[in-house]
Amino acid sequence: MICPNCQENVLYKERPSYTCSKCRRTFALEPRANSLRLHDARFLRVAAKLTDNGRMKITESQFWFVLSRKTLNSVRGPRSGVPTAIGCLAFGLPVGAGLCFTGVAVGGGAYFLVVLGALLVLAAVGGAVGNVQDGRKRYDTLPLSPFREQAMARWKFAYGSLPPGIVDDATLRRTPRPERPRAALLCADLAVASFLAANDLPARYGVEISTTVQALPDGVPVVVLHDAGAIGSVQVLAARDALPGRRVVDAGLRPRVVMKAKGAVVPHGTAPSAADVRRLRAAGTLTAEELTWLADGWWSPLVGAPPVKLLNAVSTVLERVTGSADANDPDRRRAETLGFLTWPDAGTA
Known part of the structure; x- marks a missing residue:
């Protein structure tokens, strides 16, 4: 070293x-x-x-x-690990055993069936072990x-201190709120909310950042920032239910952005409830492929998105919502040339 x-x-x-x-x-x-x-x-x-x-x-x-x-x-599906291992055994063992039995019963020149069956059994067992090990490796973080x-x-x-530019996850709690906010940003992830606050978004756009619906200011449009997952997608619907008559903009990370994006962090978690899946399907904002992906438990954390892309995307949405003339900001122009995840356009209620 x-x-x-x-x-x-x-x-x-x-x-x-x-x-x-x-x-x-x-x-x-x-x-x-x-x-x-x-x-x-x-x-x-x-x-x-x-x-x-x-x-x-x-x-x-x-x-x-x-x-x-x-x-x-960074696996996006279909699910590997134990389910795939069971599939290997369910196919390989009976077919291999059947070939072995047939070879022995027929005798003569049919012994090649015994060899073929034995090889198939070994391949099934080896594949099952490999998939279990691979599944464990994939799901561990x-x-x-x-x-x-x-x-x-x-x-x-x-x-004595962290390197320049690195701040703690609770920075939002020490960030002054604008006296007369023009919009509110709802982000349940404190680390992401602190990231946006540390980069002066509240002062630049007159936006108040909150981690809960209850803490949102009254009478202003609300931008919802969330993970690409069933829970995050439901948060938008819950915010609209809790804020009737208010403009609620979905600026979250969409499943279709990360499902096939190279390098995106996509872990496997607990499958959402059937009620949440039905609610998302009824909303009509997700494709059938996205719903299947979410229903199987896949998701992608917002905090894992490239920071410069995330900042640029949120800035773009806030400019539209607040009417801020900040499009020529040099930091933003530099940010547009970096990162690798393509961010979706924000939808409005």
Whole structure:
């Protein structure tokens, strides 16, 4: 590892207790002590790239998603793992056993059937084991809490503060609210809400950001930002029910955006209730393919979307809702050239 202080290459045995034996100075991250194999140089490099050297703010959770993207599940379906393993056994075992039995019963030159049947049985068992292992690998994700303990807390201990541009997930709670909001933004994910607040969206657009319907200001349009999942999609319908007569704009992450998007974080969770699926189908805003995808339990977290794309997309919606003349902002023009997820147009009630 290259020491971040003296830039010397130090072996593992030469850096005990997070201390370089050559310059005697401490560092924050030991690659062998964290599951992401992070070291100080990579931590700083990724942070600088994501935040444009501190000019844009991102939250700790967003930083974790970017660092963990390669190890997070990115499977979109059909579901693998145990169900597929059962399918392998259900087909391979009876067919293979039948071939073996036929070969033995016929005898003579039919023994090749025994060999073929045995190979099929072995293939079925091997396929089943492989699918179970693959399913476990796909469904496991690296936890966020250990990342905070192993990386973020260690960094603060070593350097006194996080790198420029990285803010904590509760920044929203310390952000002043506009006195006369022109619109409200409802986002149940505190990390995403804090990300938007840290990038001055409340001041730029006169928007009040809330994580619950009950905390929304009265008499202004509401923009709902949500995950690509059944729960997130239902949140829009629930907001419209709770705010009769108010303009409610669905600016959430749509399933069709992430179902096939390369690199999108798409874990498998608990299937939604039948009532929620019926409610989404009756709303008529999702395609049959999207409904099937959601009903099977697939989803994509909003906090896992590329930060610069997310900021640009929300800014675009708020400009439309509030009539803000901010389209020529240089930061926004730069943001439009980055990221890889295509964001959908927002629909209105």
